[in-house]
Amino acid sequence: MSRRSGSAPATTGEVLHLIRTGEAATRADIGRLTGLSRPAVALRVADLMDRGLVAEDTAGPSTGGRPPVRLAFNAAGGTVLVASLGASRTQIAVCDLSGAQLARTDLEIDVERGPGVVLPLIMDVWADLLGDRPAAGVRGAGLGVPATVEFAAGRTESARVMASWTGVAIPPLVAARYPVPVFVDNDVNVIAMGEHRAAYAREVRDLLFVKVSTRIGAGVVAGGEVLRGALGAAGEIGHIPVRDGGGVLCRCGNVDCVDSVASGTAILRDLRAAGRQVATLADVVTLVRAGDAETMAVVRRAGRLLGEVVASAVNLLNPAVVVLGGDVAERFQPLVSGVREVVHRRSTALSTRSLRIERSRLGEDAGIIGCALMVTDHILAPDTIDATPAREPAHH
């Protein structure tokens, strides 16, 4: 990673990385991989064990001599507080250091009540979810919010549905009660990162995540990092126009935005116009299951229109994978087929040569997992580990 390529000795953070990735399972492995001497390895491992990040596992199998003590990343060595705020629902959880959920509650909170109400509520839920787990074990907090976020400061810039949240710096509010690093990002960015890290990180460094739900948004992972843009507004594909949209007026004032012709809202509208009795997406699912031709056609057309925009994005970004998520994409195979059809027709040959277009693997857990990984990614990064002293230099 950030190793000074020459011959600088491996740092504690790099040793943790070897253990986390499974490249090294014993002290001897670490010595072989890094070229570090036994004492140096022992020092770093002891440091990591002091911090609770690494644990000695059962003894491994002998290969003819003393069996090695297996080292493993200690996911239980700390907890991460996460919350994924949505327009309709907020998911709140406590995760371990691997991002696995230890406890979770989904709440119907009216986010419009503003950060002064919602954040304390979330923090109370965190306290509940922590239960007996020591508060000192909390290593960080991560929130995904349906707004544009200036990531470095964790400040919401412009909220799509939460006017009361515009311009709020969230980390200080959380850190006042939980004095740990706090990370905040846009909800779709968080999901994109979650999908990437949890399902694709080993194979892929460039991923486009498209969320199709009530609205349409995207998150871009480029070169392994979330692409945020100048104001944190990257990925706002909802108001890119499509061709042959039929002249639908979008609430943004333009016509034929992909949001207005291919979102869940648009599908419901089109089905009602076709005389179908659909109140919610669940009704659409029923019609699809029943094999209703009109419904299939509407969904597939939405997929094709969305595919146009995805094709443009594929040409521009050249991702290795396009992941379609959000409740609409996750439930409707015809939509995914429609996207595939158009992308392979309209993107350049090179961009689609090895392009995969898939449905979300994480589903509705993506937000929670993404938030947790956003935190652990920073907290366990070699640079962060190396910048943090092993233990307090002076006690006072």
Add this chain to the structure above:
Amino acid sequence: MSRRSGSAPATTGEVLHLIRTGEAATRADIGRLTGLSRPAVALRVADLMDRGLVAEDTAGPSTGGRPPVRLAFNAAGGTVLVASLGASRTQIAVCDLSGAQLARTDLEIDVERGPGVVLPLIMDVWADLLGDRPAAGVRGAGLGVPATVEFAAGRTESARVMASWTGVAIPPLVAARYPVPVFVDNDVNVIAMGEHRAAYAREVRDLLFVKVSTRIGAGVVAGGEVLRGALGAAGEIGHIPVRDGGGVLCRCGNVDCVDSVASGTAILRDLRAAGRQVATLADVVTLVRAGDAETMAVVRRAGRLLGEVVASAVNLLNPAVVVLGGDVAERFQPLVSGVREVVHRRSTALSTRSLRIERSRLGEDAGIIGCALMVTDHILAPDTIDATPAREPAHH
């Protein structure tokens, strides 16, 4: 940069960075900024002077005591070989370490003759251009090629106009004669990086460069880095379709690709269809100067159509600046106006809040400058400096 934020002492590379950026101009400055002791500073500066990267300048003004010896980045401390290969023309130059051109030749080479012919020719020109300058002073080489490039290996993947160049790993071929680091990238990426580093780097980290010439392409700088995508094909916007293109058949087989309706080729075709006698873009320039209404309309329409694609890209990437380059964009103000008009109408409010849309500042030098900066960026990066020993440990 990659400084282990804690309290690790500043490295030689970081000291060079301070001097290059002008943050520190004397040894005392460096001591103050880094917290390093005088001997430690002296050691690093001596190292940099040994390498020829830093030179003692005139003595600075005294502030009441001994006047400081001013330190300056020594751009003359080495040379960089650069070449920007184009379909119609190849620019070849020798630059100093600041990217300034020391000598340059533009050639009409038929790149189709293949790397076996063209590369030796370029290397001969470099030898000519170097003249009396010592070959040992060559620190690196950089090439921009009109092809998709796998950057890490410097291998061309898919060549747009140069079938004979497909799948060629260029660095070994150059390094055989000039044993220095060799960097190769797509021509538009190189120009985008050049514009960013040379004109915008201090203010902006996200930039979209669009080249409008015979064809249309783009280079993306995201978070200060060139975005390359999974196969190095990012930025291929030429075959994104526009709405209301009129059903023009593009050579890619689809209709209404922006390349087929807004490129230089398309403008010439449309003017001819309108009865204008235009052989080259120079004729179009004449007509624009003469204020020909039809010509203005055609160019402006091309701008508007291009603007649609740029607007989509702006929504997706949220750049701080859009730079329009290539000979068409550089010569035709109406095209730029057309882009501006549509982008501000069709991109989301947040993305355009502080968006600037400008013509290239570097013009036809962009390729050369970009190539030089691509090399110096790597060669002078703190990590590279620190990974390179000061002088040979053993002579043999």
Add this chain to the structure above:
DNA sequence: GCTCTTTTGTAAATCCAACTACCTAAGTTC
């Protein structure tokens, strides 16, 4: 011209981190 201030250089001392060398632990193999 003398003193003060600021900058830079040099040498001895110190500190920190890693290494070598030696030792113990705990298996397998015969």
Add this chain to the structure above:
DNA sequence: GAACTTAGGTAGTTGGATTTACAAAAGAGC
């Protein structure tokens, strides 16, 4: 169960880089 093999720990030594302390250079101010 004796010898071999591999893993892991400990202590003194070594090496490199940095710092402190001491000096010297070079101009400003009086």
